[in-house]
Amino acid sequence: MRLALQPEKSAVVDIGSNSVRLVIYEVTGAAALPYFNEKVLAGLGRGLPETGRLSPEGVTEAMAAIRRYRAILTGLGVTQVTAVATAAVRDAEDGPDFARMAATELGARLRILSGAEEGRLSSLGVRVGFDQPDGIVGDLGGSSLEFQRITPAGQSGQGETHKLGPFALAPLDSAKPADRRKAIRKVLKSSELLSGETRRLYAVGGSWRALATVHMDMKAYPLAILHGYRMNGQAVRSVVRTILATQRDKELASHVSGIVGRRFDTILHAALVLDEVFDAGGFKEVLISANGLREGVLFDHGEKLLFETMRRxxxxxxxxxxxxxxxxxxxxxxxxxxxxxxxxxxxxxxxxxxxxxxxxxxxxxxxxxxxxxxxxxxxxxxxxxxxxxxxxxxxxxxxxxxxxxxxxxxxxxxxxxxxxxxxxxxxxxxxxxxxxxxxxxxxxxxxxxxxxxxxxxxxxxxxxxxxxxxxxxxxxxxxxxxxxxxxxxxxxxxxxxxx
Incomplete structure (x- = not known):
């Protein structure tokens, strides 16, 4: 008989190009159940391609969120805190200054992840969330898209990072969807991972989860749980057509906006990227993952122990x-x-x-x-x-x-x-x-x-x-x-x- 496992509270602060999020988990063995989950869509990466710097408004919002998070962590007595920053902070010329300021406000070390690290950690998070996963993990953030091959044994080979987040292609904001598609397709041609014969894409990221929420609404799907939600090729094409239709149908746009909230600003881009990735990779289905970078960060230091746990x-x-x-x-x-x-x-x-x-x-x-x-x-x-x-x-x-x-x-x-x-x-x-x-x-x-x-x-x-x-x-x-x-x-x- 296995002994009872005592849950431990552990927190991850994830500073992304679009959102700044705090999740406090209760960790028990190979399971991590969210105890507290809050995000602020600060938009740090907005305008980064043009200015090379983080959004001033985004920095202000992010710092306010981080001060709030520190107060919550202190109030709850959570001492195990891991903080990471992704594409916007690593690419911006003022990223190091922001990272130092954020670490001071949070009272914890902040780690700026490389694209390869981001992909690896997202893949680890998916590994924890699915039984025997096999396919490509795609993590779409505000500035970048990471790919990582995953097998039942764990990550396989080197991952990839591509400048395909909505903020990375900001100059195309006013472009027609067809022109945006061409730009996305051009970037994806450099991907070696998409040229394999994997059948399944594990979709990570808030924008892709928002797409799945729209598809659930379209199908009147009664089980509102995003993790593990499947979409085949027909479903992907259907939801992409719906998002494209919001460009000309104000009533539909209002309806979709009510479903996805502030994600509406980037959902067209997310839909086009998913459509192009699905075709480029020859995938048969998409599985939505609520697990990703944060869960990977959570289990990173104990990855060896985690896999030993999962093998028993x-x-x-x-x-x-x-x-x-x-x-x-x-x-x-x-x-x-x-x-x-x-x-x-x-x-x-x-x-x-x-x-x-x-x-x-x-x-x-x-x-x-x-x-x-x-x-x-x-x-x-x-x-x-x-x-x-x-x-x-x-x-x-x-x-x-x-x-x-x-x-x-x-x-x-x-x-x-x-x-x-x-x-x-x-x-x-x-x-x-x-x-x-x-x-x-x-x-x-x-x-x-x-x-x-x-x-x-x-x-x-x-x-x-x-x-x-x-x-x-x-x-x-x-x-x-x-x-x-x-x-x-x-x-x-x-x-x-x-x-």
Whole structure:
């Protein structure tokens, strides 16, 4: 059994070309859950190509934000603070002066990242946020676009940085979209990473997340979680056409502006860059990543330890994130492990899904403190909308469905969400839920008691083996739950005392 992990608060201050952001995380193993997240769109890089200097107004806004952040960090007693600055500060002639002033105001060392470092750290952040990522990480900031190849083993080769942020191409602000496309295409021709045969682009950056938010609105997508949101080629073209249409449709422009807020000023550029990158790389899909530079910075110093953590059985951001989000105690973790061993015989043996089954068992107690009449629905929404990383949207839907079914065999997903997930997972979720429900009611959610009993299947029967002397544990309710599970599996039920 893994020992309970104690969360530690750690902060990252990210001074970008467009935004200045503070995120305070609760870090547990390979998981980092945001505790406080605030940004100011200072626009430090605005006007940089023409003047070679940071925006004076942006500097004023950035310094005010940094002083506020220091007060918040002091008030919360957060001492682990890492501060970084990216393209605008490294490129501006007054960047070093700004960095010294910012470090003084923050009371912490400020590191100016090179383009290569920025790409590597963004890639590390993506690595923490996805299970076995494989593709190209593209991080679009205010002044630059970084590419980094990523594989399940980690980053691969050298990354690239290109002057493709909206502020870097500021002279084209009044240009037609076609002219801006040509300028973007010209820059991308120098990319060697886009000439590979990778199928997936991991899109990092606020502007690309804003695009995904617009696409969600277009599709009336009911699950408003950006991390892991997928867009294929048709979806990319559709959202780009919509953004282009805002140039001539004031009503549409007002609607999109209401969705993305101040990102509206740069969203046309972000759309054109995504469209050109998608075509140049021959990608099949885009996955939106809420993880990026800041999470990479957070785990940078412990990268070796992080990967060792993620290589151990079930040691990844999904499992650690579940433990952290639900604040599981040692006894709950022990029950989750015992429950996983109990239900394994009735579940598919697919290796890649074992981490999901383990996570579901750790989630099985999450509705215990809700009102009995609402446990299923509350637990379902809790898991569906959780900040846990390391899962796709389809996997998130499966886990939420199974968790709801764990509290009642009659559970039905709310209608707005029935369009989500894999059809083949509906039955699996019911079986998972019924099996977890059986294990919980037999044992009273006690790991030692659950180890007294096991499930096994013969050709046509589901058998519950009970250790000698434990027959009194098989109550009428236990028999009822066991028969419900057998019905879901289309099998006969049999209770026996193991020899």
């Amino acid at each position: 059985p079930f040691g990844d951001s999904l499992i650690d994130g579940t433990i952290a989000f639900l604040r599981l105690e040692a006894s709950q973790m022990a029950f989750g492990e015992a429950l996983y061993q109990f239900i394994r015989p009735v579940l598919p043996r697919t290796h890649s899904r074992q981490r999901l089954f383990k996570a579901a068992c750790l989630m099985a107690d999450c509705g215990g403190r809700f009102h009995p009449d609402h446990r299923a629905d509350m637990a379902y929404y809790l898991i569906l909308r959780s900040p846990i990383r390391g899962i796709t949207h389809d996997e998130r839907v499966l886990l939420a469905h199974a968790t709801g079914a764990r509290y009642t065999h009659k559970f039905q997903r709310p209608k707005p969400f029935t369009r989500l997930g894999l059809d083949s997972d509906d039955q699996l979720a019911r079986v998972m839920g019924a099996a977890m429900r059986l294990g919980a009611v037999y044992s009273g959610r006690s790991a030692p008691l659950l180890k007294q009993v096991r499930l096994r299947m013969s050709k046509s029967k589901l058998i519950l083996d009970v250790q000698p002397g434990c027959e009194d544990m098989v109550s009428a309710t236990v028999k009822k739950r066991f028969e419900q599970l057998a019905t879901f599996l289309d099998m006969d039920s049999q209770i026996s005392t193991a020899d």
